[in-house]
Amino acid sequence: MSYKNKIAKRAAEEILPGQVINLGIGLPTLAMEYLPENMPVMIHSENGILGMGKPCENGREDRNLIDAGGSYPEVVTGASFFDSALSFSIVRGGRLDTAFLGTLEVAENGDLANWIIPGKFSPGIGGGMELAQKAKRLIITTTHTTRKGEAKILKRCTLPLTAKECVDRIITELAVVDVTEAGLELKELAEETTLDEVIQKTGAPLIVPHDREASFPRF
Amino acid sequence: MSYKNKIAKRAAEEILPGQVINLGIGLPTLAMEYLPENMPVMIHSENGILGMGKPCENGREDRNLIDAGGSYPEVVTGASFFDSALSFSIVRGGRLDTAFLGTLEVAENGDLANWIIPGKFSPGIGGGMELAQKAKRLIITTTHTTRKGEAKILKRCTLPLTAKECVDRIITELAVVDVTEAGLELKELAEETTLDEVIQKTGAPLIVPHDREASFPRF
């Protein structure tokens, strides 16, 4: 299983029946595959969909129906379409139970930086800032480190923030980490990793609540 | 013809084909009667209608369809229904060509006071303030004087304003008066009145552009 699939599979477990969910860009396609069949959940897409389904069967794409990332989804029974103002009213108005976002950096206090590397990378803001700031629960899905092996989970973000103190949980290919009042708390370990590896690849102190590595839930 | 009918009939002449119009409370029923059959005009009602028609035939009233005054109208071909936020977006967003409102007082500079008599009368604001301030053209339809015979057209309003310098034209049972940069200009006289009567019943100076009373257009 690729690291992307591993993250998506674990992320899908965070989704509870009846919730309104935004899966961010990129993740939807993968996470949808891991949701139980007929899970009663309403997937929100920024471009004006509530009730997004799995990716279309090839050849059944509808030119009038994309998700916020440009892919062609199905919609579920009970879906609705609306304009961009109403779409973000769902987000900012407190009706979005959980949002998933990728990131460049995330800090131990829950700060998130995922939209700009000054002078290098700035494709814009999109809906991420509103999702980060206003979702009732924000889960970051990301590789544990950059391609160069640098930690993405840090004591403080070095990049301009997307939103302050907004992250609730971080899911990587190696670990599940919660942002708590006391700091970052390691909750689960991937089957392929060790406690040492996770600690070494994390750029901030981890609260490790289990005596032995073997005590950790694995995913 | 009652004075109300006289005012409504003259007001109906202000409506041009293709326009978006709000007829205010009370006037709609009457003014609609004087619009040419199949006049291509879109009547707006604050409670969420564009394309209001004449009052319903008795017995054909629809419990889900009233105008802003509570009466039961028909709708015309091409009508649409919408919520209250969108309804006033039409008004404030500059899409309302002409609004008609009644009044308590109107001043020579176009100030309007029609919503409150402190300590005596204040049923609320309704949509009048927005209609007054934002319609592209505001026409006041009113009796020339109060029931006690006091002038309603004044040098200055004595009551709290609805909106400043908003009135374009005043239509009463006696006269049509325009608000101009130079002051109030008498445009038309009712058939039943004299120039002297109108001047005497108007509480502000009138610019009288015709030499003789006989030169005035009559309505």
Place this chain on the structure above:
Amino acid sequence: MKKINKWISMEEALEGIQSQQSIMVGGFGVPGTPFTLLQALAEKKLNQLTLIKNEANEAGMGISNLIEAKMVTKLITSHLGLNSTVIKMMNNNEILVDFFPQGILAEKIRAGGAGLAGILTDIGIDTILSRDKEIIMVDGKKAMVEKALRADVALVHAAKADRAGNLVYTKSARNFNPIMAMAADIVIAEAEEIVETGEIDPDQVHTPAAFVDRLVAINEITREYEVLESHVIQK
């Protein structure tokens, strides 16, 4: 797996609504007023409520019943022109009434629903309405700060709903319902017809299910919902 089903009993729907709460109520006159929910609410004998509604219905109807029963301390509204009973109560200081221009009331509610802090408007800027308002300059022009308005509860009336909570309104019964359905912590909808999820065209949903928490069916179109004879123009 179970489908999402928000259709519950009236008792469940009103559970937890308490005295001192703020309650938005849809409707403009009779159309869109949730009379069935209001009737059930009136029976709960609450007090010190703050109500938010375009008007106060007419005496003996809708929210006027709650106001006349002294359940309401404050009313945030646009106009009381058709309710002399409530006007009298206002003049006798039996109820506090806050008036806003109708479209500004709508925008304040919508702003609450849209998660904004407020709006900036010039409506009423030259009137006594601006007296207690914060004024800022926007592009060289004065604008009043109007705060977003939210409530603990919203009661709305729909023509049709599906079990998931998607709502459709009809004709002039739409009015404040869609924006109030966005702007409360608990949104309770009554519907004249409840259909299976999937029967409403996704392009024709007026209020998406995400905004609706509880749904009840109207068992009977009672007299209050019907044409008001006093407003029928006899020709």
Place this chain on the structure above:
Amino acid sequence: MKKINKWISMEEALEGIQSQQSIMVGGFGVPGTPFTLLQALAEKKLNQLTLIKNEANEAGMGISNLIEAKMVTKLITSHLGLNSTVIKMMNNNEILVDFFPQGILAEKIRAGGAGLAGILTDIGIDTILSRDKEIIMVDGKKAMVEKALRADVALVHAAKADRAGNLVYTKSARNFNPIMAMAADIVIAEAEEIVETGEIDPDQVHTPAAFVDRLVAINEITREYEVLESHVIQK
């Protein structure tokens, strides 16, 4: 008497659109982008335009054609993630780009359409976005002043229109179209189907005719409107 008919030729529809004007363009990706209007606009060889659109389409499509042809001085947008050509032009200072959070861009446009001076929001309050913004306190919390946004012209795409100018959108092709249709002095709609006035259910109109000035028919669903093969996930 004649009925209201806003259906005109493309030449009439674009009459008076000039260099240096601001133009809102509906669409989120392909769905809802008025490609036919944009193609005709591109042929007018205007310059120094300000465009307002959620994104810049993709290279060689929609507004990207206008930007690549150097007709556009400034772009007000949310995200350029799928258009590396325009990102490069931005980085080379060939076009000025103003970014806003997507929903705030939508609210600014809607506020323009609703005749408001602006909105108050806390989105981005703790970020570099707040640097140049006026901040006021609302109920003890910081809120940024975001001014309303209007344009000289709006170009929108509808699935269906009637001759009077009522518009209906479909699926995710709705997006920014209804709010942009409120927020410009001249609103020009292209429609895939134009029906006789009266054929659209008044409850299902998405943009009321009052907002639409000019209407053109799309003669052909060209390749640009079709499914983008590069976005199809091969399974």
